[in-house]
Amino acid sequence: MSTGQIPARQSARLSRLNAELSLKILTLLAVLYTLYFARSLLLPIIVAALIALFASPAVRFLVRLKCPKPLSSLLILTVIIFGVGYGVSLLYTPAATWLERLPLLSSKLALQVDGVAESLDSLKASMLPESSTSAAAKEEENPLNSALGTSFLPLLSMLAQTTAIMLVQLATVIILTYLFLLFGGTLLRNIVRAASTLHEKKNLVKMYQTIEQDISRYVLVITVINTMLGVATFIVLSIIGVADPLLWGVLATILNFAPYLGPFVLTLLLTAVGFIEFQSPGQVLLVPAAFLVLNVIESQLVTPMALGKRFNMNPLLVVIWMFIWGWLWGAVGVLIAIPLLVCLKIIASHFELLPYWQILLSAESSADNNN
Template sequence: MKHNYSAALIRTMAVISLFIGLYFTQSLMLPIFIAGFVSLLCAPIVTRLSKIGIPRLINVVVLLMTLLAALSLSAGFLAEPAQQWWSKLPSVMKEMSQQFNHTSAANAGGDDSFMEVIEKANVGEIKANTALSVAKEVVKATPTIVTQLFIALFMAFFMLSYGRTLLRQFLRQLPSFADKRVAIEVVREIQTSLFRYLSTITAVNIGLGVAVGTVLAMLGMEDAFLWGAFAAMMNFAPYLGPMISVACLGLVGFLQFDSLQYALIIMAAYLALNIVESQFVTPTLLGDKFNLNPLVIFVWLVLWGWMWGAMGVLIAVPLLVCVDIFLARTWLFGAWYQVLHNESSCSNTQQTLSPDKSAAEKIC
């Protein structure tokens, strides 16, 4: 019993040390994580194309270039309306100050209130100062972002091209057939589940974005599909993303129509679509296997958001799926991995993922 507690303590300290290391190595590890997700997502496609006679190297290059082109086209499609909204920011600030001044006029004292100071401020000066500060941040961040993007792209290329060779060399070093079997099962399960999860969530979020954009266009909102794309992107972060989306849509609707009632209608329409997606569509498509505990997901999102910011929030849930599969297959912390799941899905998860315990203990 004492040995078990010592082993659990050592593993817990190792996990804490791992998170501390990830916190301080964000700029290095983020492109590696992104490249890993891209390679795991694209590997089944590359394998299938290789089986029909197309060289693997050509498959990898074409697939990565297609992915990069799709991201570039999406960014170009949304850049113009986003820039237009950014140019409206100074007038939006002044309009907000006027609205707040109107509602708080009864409580105004002899001195100028904070909102009155904002209202009296020069709009051009606000725009210049805001644009200057943002430009400085963009100039500072652009080299890092571009560098990380190219590192992730090239690393994904090498992972897809030579990852199988590296895996074979790793398997040859394992001492027994049982260890090799567990290692292959871990890699295969993570690859299959991650591909299914990301492809399903991406398709669902695209559908949600189109639905949100269509409803907003019917309600007469400007740049409706820009906000639909924004809602789709935010939906990759469960719970946190929809809260941000509903707040932003309500604010934009209030500023555009100058009506609290209309803003509430827009928020209600988005919430209705999000409830249908989160409570019916996504659970039906993913099933109980991905039925993770909402509290665990929320804490995990907050943790990775604190560590790595917005990108940490976006990759948090796919990473949690990988961690769940790894713990279930390797039995690293015994049956404790079941705390990640809802109670209704724990029995199904244990039946489908519990490995040969002796083999798992050897590989751990």
């Protein structure tokens, strides 16, 4: 073999690798583009599928008790709807009260920077004559009123349109969830029947059973842990003397389904609450600090012990993953990001797919394993 053929082969191999990498990048961009622009179609389907996946063991339990499957699916779905609705009704009044108290936060912040504002006003008065200042104020008065008047109707129309879209999507999720609960098993059997070989049939059944069992266990454990965190937050904030501790306990439970991001958001909210409720800096900081202590205990001790290493994932990639799904599908995307990630990790681990994906998701390094 001549020496001139070796660089040629290396160049051809490099070109092939570059082409494969470019194809993978284009495929990823196409998938992200599809997920983003088809979110109104895909989001209700995925949310309904996840809810049905979590609720299907309860439906099977009722079926084993000789309850017809259509009635069992309807009962479980009714319990979920009424549970969520009852929780929202309990939290509506305190949430509205705190929204009304937001101007108090701005007024207290204004008092804190009152000296800076006065210095800025004096600087403005020294630089602009009084007549020009009053004339400018008069000129701005009418445009402001007209702007408010002209922007009110479009804002109201946009709000009505957004509410209608949310109601339609909510109804779609409810209907699809019921259909998944009722006909999901039939769909799975038809997919298995369509497989060409016995090995493929076994793999499909095993994949579905593994995902259902592991995801149901994961969601059950996380729900119990988050509920305990919410109860602990409620008790601690009640002892401190924060108003409406039930609201913050429920928010702690819900937001903790989005690891790292959810607790960070609640910490900011509780900082604002402490600023509104108390006067001294120590009391103000005590409110978010109490929640942070509870969250550290939950995230560093309770959750790893309850779930073990199987569901342990790299925190950096978890946050990046939630940011991506938050950009794609908003707040709902952030909440469903972790169950989707767990599904992908389970599929990859059980069927030996994408080994580099499993290595990236692992929270432990090779050095930690060697030690």
